[in-house]
Amino acid sequence: MSKHTIEMTINGRRHTADVESRVSLSDFLREDAGYTGVHIGCDHGVCGxxxxxxxxxxxxxxxxxxxxxxxxxxxxxxGLAAPDGTLHPVQAALRDEHGLQCGFCTPGIVMTMAALSAREKRPTEEQLLNALSGHLCRCTGYQGIRRAARKLASPEPAESTGGDSV
Ligand code: FES
Ligand code: FES
Structure with a gap:
């Protein structure tokens, strides 16, 4: 299998590696770059x-x-929390509203909500829930996730921190 030299910036750090063409980004991030917060559930685009x-x-x-x-x-x-460890508002909302149980689905949910928040600044609850509709939680803890989305969409969202979000 032929290899390709690739370079990307991951959480603000440059990362260069030789990878086989068939390697997925999620496998690369976990196995090569060591970012095991990237969870792999279905491995075919269903769970998020x-x-x-x-x-x-x-x-x-x-x-x-x-x-x-x-x-x-x-x-x-x-790469989402601030360098001093202050949580990103999405992480804080999920923590405050008990939006996680085992936590397996949580990184994907966090990244989807964070991407939308960065793009829309103040996304509506409907936008957040639409974005989350493609995420599966095997603990079925959806009510806490919904409350976190509602909190983010409220006029006074959780405190903003910055971090390495977009
Ligand atoms: S592991 Fe990628 S969508 Fe499920
Ligand atoms: S909290 Fe366990 S899979 Fe969602």
């Missing part, structure tokens, strides 16, 4: 657990090849 940001857009890492992200700016859940 592997969602990361690529150039600011929410992308399912299992549906993208690592070589397709050559030159891109990638953000995983590890």
């Amino acid at each position: 657990a592997c969602t990361v940001m690529v150039n600011g857009e929410a992308v399912r890492g299992c549906l993208m090849l690592a070589v397709q992200a050559d030159g891109a700016r990638v953000t995983t859940v590890e």
Whole structure:
């Protein structure tokens, strides 16, 4: 299998590697770059657990090849909080509203909501829920996730921190 040299910026750090053409972005981020916050559930685009940001857009890492992200700016859940550890508003809302149980689906949900929040600044609850409609939570903890979305969409959202979000 031929290899390709790729370079991308992951959570603000340059990462260069030789990868086989067939390697997915999610496998690359976990196995090569060490960002194990990228969770792989179905591995074929159904559950949303592997969602990361690529150039600011929410992308399912299992549906993208690592070589397709050559030159891109990638953000995983590890790059979302501020350098001092202050949570991103999406993370804070999920924590405050108990929007996670085992946490397996959580990184993907966080990245989808963070990408939308970065694009829309103040997304509506409907926009957030639409964006989340493609995410599966095997713990079925959807009510807490919905409350977090409602909180983000409220006139006084959780405090903003910055971090490496888009
Ligand atoms: S692991 Fe990518 S969508 Fe399920
Ligand atoms: S919190 Fe367990 S899969 Fe969603």
